[in-house]
């Protein structure tokens with residue numbers, strides 16, 4: 647049997663958070679997706695649409711309520727903590743590089759060494775050599791070993807976070823808003839660094855971001871999520887998007903002038919409560935083009951052309 651080109655195969659995945667004395671929240675709802683080896687897959691959508699929950703389920707930091715997650719042809723959905731331990735070093739996460747991202751009492755050496763200590767019995771000196779080599783790969787050097795989080799800039803902290811995520815040679819990295827809190831020039835440097843490291847280490851990224859420009863720069867394909875569902879998969883964000891939600895999202899975020907952006911929000915219908923409807927399309931309550939069928943049948947995610955998928959009755 648040849649090697650699979652898919653790193654992940656995700657089938658009918660659900661995550662429901664049961665909250666005390668509050669209604670259930672479906673953060674991810676019947677989601678189907680494959681992630682190809684060595685691709686950078688973008689994940690965009692409004693706050694609360696389930697992006698982080700999906701990322702955490704792939705890393706098994708959250709347990710799915712239903713569905714299956716196949717990683718490298720192994721069904722890891724119900725793997726125990728010990729079974730996950732054997733593959734967890736192959737999956738890592740890069741968070742926002744803000745000052746709270748690291749333990750304030752740990753110097754950089756300890757921050758990056760922590761994952762190594764969990765997985766390797768090498769001597770302290772050998773580990774230090776690896777840490778210094780990794781610091782150099784991310785554009786820092788050994789003088790940073792003794793620095794604390796608050797003694798670094800946002801960009802330097804972000805580089806340390808990347809070094810920590812890559813120290814165990816992972817195959818898959820979730821970048822969760824990894825460049826969202828840094829300014830434009832620095833953002834470009836970190837995006838270039840992530841792209842270089844991807845080539846060097848043969849990485850696969852899930853790149854979660856509110857920043858459409860960053861997604862545009864780095865991603866091979868982009869998933870658009872709305873209320874826990876995938877509404878569109880775009881091979882390239884410059885391609886013609888089709889789903890009314892994607893159009894509205896792009897119009898709202900790509901216009902630099904916030905006053906004009908406000909106007910473009912009319913692309914959504916305003917609703918009091920944004921929640922998954924009992925039947926039909928998830929976006930029906932806010933869609934300006936909703937028809938009767940949208941209130942009855944959920945649209946399937948169908949292929950348009952060349953890996954462009956859209957879940958909308960307007961195009962079926």
Ligand SMILES: Nc1ncnc2c1ncn2[C@@H]1O[C@H](COP(=O)(O)OP(=O)(O)OP(=O)(O)O)[C@@H](O)[C@H]1O
Pocket residue numbers: 663664665671672673691692693694695696697698699700
């Ligand atoms: N531990 C939790 N307990 C209860 N509800 C949760 C929990 N984590 C997330 N949720 C809810 O699940 C939904 C999806 O949250 P999630 O953090 O995945 O969204 P997101 O798209 O990553 O948002 P953001 O862009 O703001 O980070 C939200 O309604 C959120 O309130």
